[in-house]
Amino acid sequence: QVQLKESGGGSVQAGGSLRLSCVASGYTVSRYSMGWFRQAPGKEREGVAFIASGGNVNYVDSVKGRFTVSQDKVKNTLYLQMNDLKPEDTAMYYCAADSSVLRMVAGGKADYWGQGTQVTVFS
Secondary structure: OOOOEEEEEEEOOOOOEEEEEEEEEEHHHHEEEEEEEEOOOOOEEEEEEEEOOOOEEEEEHHHOEEEEEEEEEEEEEEEEEOOOOOOOEEEEEEEEEEEOOOHHHHHOOEEEEEEEEEEEEEO
């Protein structure tokens, strides 16, 4: 059974950093494309960062230069390093996995989802 479990969220002052982790079980992360999504109260879910099974990465414009997505194949874990955080980054962050990075990037859909971890940035 495929499971994704996020951790690393919390409250941080604007300008600070957090690193989110997503541990995958039931499959090998390198065989799937993976991504991070977020959803703020009253807003639609948006894709934040993606890493294709081949290693290519993609970011939403609002986080380029501040966030870095990576994966550790040995630990079967996906990461999201978030620097220079802003209040508008406040949201529930979700890890997702799918056989198609395009399906996640263009359609916001994925076969597997984690339960989410809350990130709150205060000014």
